[in-house]
Amino acid sequence: MRINRRDFVKISAATATAASATAGTLGAGMMARPGPEWVKSVCRFCGTGCGVQLAISDRKLVALRGDVDHPTTRGLVCAKALYLPKIVHSPTRLTHPMIRRGGKLERASWEEAMSLVAEKFADAIADHGPDSVAYYGSGQALSEESYFANRLFKGGIGTNNVEGNPRLCMASAVGGYVSTYGKDEPMGSYDDIDHANVFFLIGSNAAECHPVIFDRIMARKQESNRVMVICVDPRKSPVQSIADVYLSPKPGYDLALLHGMASAIIETNRHDEEFLAEHVQFKKVVDGKPVSVGWEAYREFLDDWTPEKAEAVCGVSAQGIRDAARAFAMGPTMSFWTMGLNQRTRGVWANNLVHNLHLLTGQIGKPGATPFSLTGQPNACGGVRDTGSLCHILPYGRVVKNPAHRAEMEALWGSEEGRIKPAPGLHTVAMFNALGQGDIKAMFVLTTNPAHSMPNLNAHRRAMANAPFLCVIDAFETQTTRLADVVLPAAMWTEKAGVFGMSERRYQYQPCVVDPPGQARPDLDVLIDLAKRLEARGVVPEGFVTGKLEDADAIWDEMREASRDTAYDFRGMTRERLKRERGVRWPAPTVDHPGTARRFVKGDDPLLDAGPYADESLAEGQLKFYAASDHRAVIWLRPVVGPAEEADEEYPFLLSTGRVLEHWHTGTMTMAARELRRAQPKAFVEIHPEDARALEVSTGDLVHLESRRGEASIEARVVDMPQKGTAFVPFHWEHAGSLINDVTIDAFDAGSKQPEFKICAVRLSKARTV
Amino acid sequence: MTVGVHVRTRLGCERSVALALGEFHGIEPIELEEPGTLGVLIRDETLESAQARLREEVTRLENVLVAWPIHFEW
Structure with a gap:
C-alpha cells in the first residue's frame, strides 16, 4: 500500500507515541496524561521558515513534527529543528540576571x-x-x-x-536588490521552484544551510529530465553532487564568470531585446556617481569579458561559461545565492551581476524565473x-x-x-x-x-x-x-x-x-x-x-500602519489572521488579500491595482518595476576587482569559512543538544589532498592557521572539496584555538559594509598529531 | 524512541532502497505516493542512536539522495 506524506507523518507520530508509552519514564508519564496538544509554529533556525507542529504537554514541548499543511515546506524539517525541544529545555539556559x-x-x-x-x-x-x-x-x-x-x-x-x-550575512543582498530594483527583498517566491527548469546556485551550500529548500530543488529535478542544476562555488559543497554543470571559479573572481556568461548570452543572441527595451536601463559609476549609459556601452563593456577573457581571470573554462550561459538563457531560471556572494568586499556587485543575467535574458517575473537571495537568519x-x-x-x-x-x-x-x-x-x-x-x-x-x-x-x-x-x-x-x-x-x-x-x-x-x-x-x-x-x-x-x-x-x-503606502504594504496581516494562517506573503494590503507570490506583476501584485504604485494601463501578467527609477531595473557595468587580500608568498593559502548541517552559527543553541554536538563535535579545516601532501598533513592532524590578524589550531580533514591552495573552516566552535574568526578579515564592501568572511590569506602548517 | 524520516531516492530505485532498508533491524520502510520518496521509521533506544542510524545506515545506502527526519518524540 502506498500512502502520502501527510499520512506518513501521522503514522510516524502515532508509532512514536505508542513506543514512548511502553518504554521508559517519559512514556509512563505520558500514559497518565491525556494526549499532547499539537499547535502550529515556525522553526527558528535559517531563513527558510519551515512550518512545524509542536506537541505540548504540561507546558513542556514533548514532540515536534514537520507541518504537512505548510504551503512551502510541506512537512519537511532538518536535523536542527528536530532538536529544538531539547535546546529549549536545556539545563544550560540562563535563568537569572x-x-x-x-x-x-x-x-x-x-x-x-x-x-x-x-x-x-x-x-x-x-x-x-x-x-x-x-x-x-x-x-x-x-x-x-x-x-x-x-x-x-x-x-x-x-x-x-x-x-x-x-549586516554580517545579508547586507550585500539588500544592496543588490535596492540598487537594481529600487527596493529590497525578492520578487519571486518558493512557488517558483515548481516551475523552474534551470536552477543557478552560486555561492550557496543550500544542501546544508537551507536543506528543505534543497530538497524541493531535488524534487523538481526528479520530475523532469529537462531540469538542470548549475552550481558555481569554489568549494565542492554537497550541492555540486546534483549539478549538471559545476563551475569552480578562483575565489573572489566570479564577477568575471558572471560577465563572461552575459557576454556568451549576447554572443549567441539569447538576450531578450524586447524585455531590455521595455524594462531595463544601464548604469555605471563614474567618479563615485551612477551615470546612465546605453545598450551599446554595455555590449562594448562586455567585449572585455568574452568567455575566453573571463576564463583567464576566473579560471573557469570558456566552454563551461558558455554551457552555463546557454542553460541560464533557456529557463525558466531561478537563481539562489547566499553568503558566497554576500560576504565579500564586492558583494553588492556580485549580486548586481546575477540580477544582470536575469534582466538580460528576461528570466524574471514569470513562473520559475526569478533571482532569489536565500536568507541566513530566521x-x-x-x-x-x-x-x-x-x-x-x-x-x-x-x-x-x-x-x-x-x-x-x-x-x-x-x-x-x-x-x-x-x-x-x-x-x-x-x-x-x-x-x-x-x-x-x-x-x-x-x-x-x-x-x-x-x-x-x-x-x-x-x-x-x-x-x-x-x-x-x-x-x-x-x-x-x-x-x-x-x-x-x-x-x-x-x-x-x-x-x-x-x-x-x-x-x-x-x-x-x-x-x-x-x-x-x-x-x-x-x-x-x-x-x-x-x-x-x-x-x-x-x-x-x-x-x-x-x-x-x-x-x-x-x-x-508603518507599511501603509510603501512597497511592503502588509496592513492586511492582522494578528488574528497570522494566528490562523500559515503565514502570508507581503504585499497584502487588505485582510482579504491572499498575499503575493510574485511582486511587480499585474494580477499578482496588489500594489499595481491600488495605491501609489497602481497602474491601470497594465494588462494581466505584465511586469512593472514600480520601485525603480523610471520604473526600469538596472543592469550595472561593474568592474572586476578581486578580494581585499590575495594569497602571496607569506600567506599562500586562501581561507573560506562556512557552516555544517548540524550547527547554527556560533553554536549557542545547537551545542546545547548533545546529539548535534556529538554529530559535529569539533572544528575542522578542509584541505585539498595535494596541499596536504605538500604540508605532510593527514586527516586528524592538528593544523595551524595563521593570518595577518590572528591564528587558530584546528584538526585537518583531507578531502577533495576545497580548491588546491584554499582551505575551508566552519565557524561554529569556540574551543580553545578553534575560533576561526580570530583569523578572518574585517575588510568590508564599500556599499553594503558587509565583511569579507569568505576570503582571506593564511598560511598553514602541521602543528602536531591529535 | 521512533524517528520518522523522509527519504529521497533516485527515481525508480524506491523498491530496491526499501528492500535494503528492510534488512536493518528496527528500520521500517513505508512506500509513499510521491515518486522517488520513501517514508522510514527508525526505532532505537535513544534519539541519538536513531539519529546515528539515520546518518550511518540510511543516508549511506546506494541510491539514497538525502534523508530528512520529519518527526520525533522527546
Whole structure:
C-alpha cells in the first residue's frame, strides 16, 4: 500500500507515541496524561521558515513534527529543528540576571540589573550625547522586538547607531536588490521552484544551510529530465553532487564568470531585446556617481569579458561559461545565492551581476524565473531588513537620509521633528571600532554573539572586553555574555509570541506555548522596561512608549500602519489572521488579500491595482518595476576587482569559512543538544589532498592557521572539496584555538559594509598529531 | 524512541532502497505516493542512536539522495 506524506507523518507520530508509552519514564508519564496538544509554529533556525507542529504537554514541548499543511515546506524539517525541544529545555539556559562585580558576573535581581542598564545608558546620553550609545540586534529576534528597539534608539534616544548581525550575512543582498530594483527583498517566491527548469546556485551550500529548500530543488529535478542544476562555488559543497554543470571559479573572481556568461548570452543572441527595451536601463559609476549609459556601452563593456577573457581571470573554462550561459538563457531560471556572494568586499556587485543575467535574458517575473537571495537568519528579512533596523534605514523601505521618510516615521512614532538624525549611524565594523576607541560608552547586544561571529575577532573582542558598559541579553552563556557588564536571561522560541519574516516575504506567527526557565523574560519585555526607565530619566520623551506601546499586539498594529503606502504594504496581516494562517506573503494590503507570490506583476501584485504604485494601463501578467527609477531595473557595468587580500608568498593559502548541517552559527543553541554536538563535535579545516601532501598533513592532524590578524589550531580533514591552495573552516566552535574568526578579515564592501568572511590569506602548517 | 524520516531516492530505485532498508533491524520502510520518496521509521533506544542510524545506515545506502527526519518524540 502506498500512502502520502501527510499520512506518513501521522503514522510516524502515532508509532512514536505508542513506543514512548511502553518504554521508559517519559512514556509512563505520558500514559497518565491525556494526549499532547499539537499547535502550529515556525522553526527558528535559517531563513527558510519551515512550518512545524509542536506537541505540548504540561507546558513542556514533548514532540515536534514537520507541518504537512505548510504551503512551502510541506512537512519537511532538518536535523536542527528536530532538536529544538531539547535546546529549549536545556539545563544550560540562563535563568537569572547577572551583574559584573569585582571582575566576576554575580547573580542579581531584575530590578538591580535594569536600574544599572538604564543608569549607564542615561548617563552616557546625558554626558556624551545620543551617539555615545548603540544597539546591536539580531535576525534571531522577533519582528516586534527589532522594530521596537529601532524605534527606541532612532526615534526615542535620537541615535542611528542601530545595527545587527544581518549586516554580517545579508547586507550585500539588500544592496543588490535596492540598487537594481529600487527596493529590497525578492520578487519571486518558493512557488517558483515548481516551475523552474534551470536552477543557478552560486555561492550557496543550500544542501546544508537551507536543506528543505534543497530538497524541493531535488524534487523538481526528479520530475523532469529537462531540469538542470548549475552550481558555481569554489568549494565542492554537497550541492555540486546534483549539478549538471559545476563551475569552480578562483575565489573572489566570479564577477568575471558572471560577465563572461552575459557576454556568451549576447554572443549567441539569447538576450531578450524586447524585455531590455521595455524594462531595463544601464548604469555605471563614474567618479563615485551612477551615470546612465546605453545598450551599446554595455555590449562594448562586455567585449572585455568574452568567455575566453573571463576564463583567464576566473579560471573557469570558456566552454563551461558558455554551457552555463546557454542553460541560464533557456529557463525558466531561478537563481539562489547566499553568503558566497554576500560576504565579500564586492558583494553588492556580485549580486548586481546575477540580477544582470536575469534582466538580460528576461528570466524574471514569470513562473520559475526569478533571482532569489536565500536568507541566513530566521528573521533577517522580516525582523531587521524590513523594519529598517540597520544604521542607514528606516521601516519598510525608508532611508534615514531622506527628510520625507524621517518625517513620516517621526509622525508615526510621536517623536519631535528632527529627532531622527539625517546621517546614518555606525555600521557594524565601525560600531565595534568605536567601542574599542571609547566613543561608544554603552552598548546593548540582543540575541547575538558578536564576540564569536565578528571577523578579525581579536580586535573586536578586545573592544567588547574593554567597553565602558556592555549589556547582553541571551538565552545561553556565550563568548559575548562572558565579556558583559550585565547579562539578562532571555526567553526563546516558543516561550514568547511574535512574528518571523522568512526569505520569500512570508510573515509567520509563532505562539507562546511554554514557560521560560527561571526568571528569563522575552526580549520585548526587557526593551519596553528599558524604554520606560529611559523615559523616567528624561533621555527619551515622556509618553514615547508608556501608555502607547505596552505589548507586542500594539507594536504589530503600529508596524502594519508603518507599511501603509510603501512597497511592503502588509496592513492586511492582522494578528488574528497570522494566528490562523500559515503565514502570508507581503504585499497584502487588505485582510482579504491572499498575499503575493510574485511582486511587480499585474494580477499578482496588489500594489499595481491600488495605491501609489497602481497602474491601470497594465494588462494581466505584465511586469512593472514600480520601485525603480523610471520604473526600469538596472543592469550595472561593474568592474572586476578581486578580494581585499590575495594569497602571496607569506600567506599562500586562501581561507573560506562556512557552516555544517548540524550547527547554527556560533553554536549557542545547537551545542546545547548533545546529539548535534556529538554529530559535529569539533572544528575542522578542509584541505585539498595535494596541499596536504605538500604540508605532510593527514586527516586528524592538528593544523595551524595563521593570518595577518590572528591564528587558530584546528584538526585537518583531507578531502577533495576545497580548491588546491584554499582551505575551508566552519565557524561554529569556540574551543580553545578553534575560533576561526580570530583569523578572518574585517575588510568590508564599500556599499553594503558587509565583511569579507569568505576570503582571506593564511598560511598553514602541521602543528602536531591529535 | 521512533524517528520518522523522509527519504529521497533516485527515481525508480524506491523498491530496491526499501528492500535494503528492510534488512536493518528496527528500520521500517513505508512506500509513499510521491515518486522517488520513501517514508522510514527508525526505532532505537535513544534519539541519538536513531539519529546515528539515520546518518550511518540510511543516508549511506546506494541510491539514497538525502534523508530528512520529519518527526520525533522527546
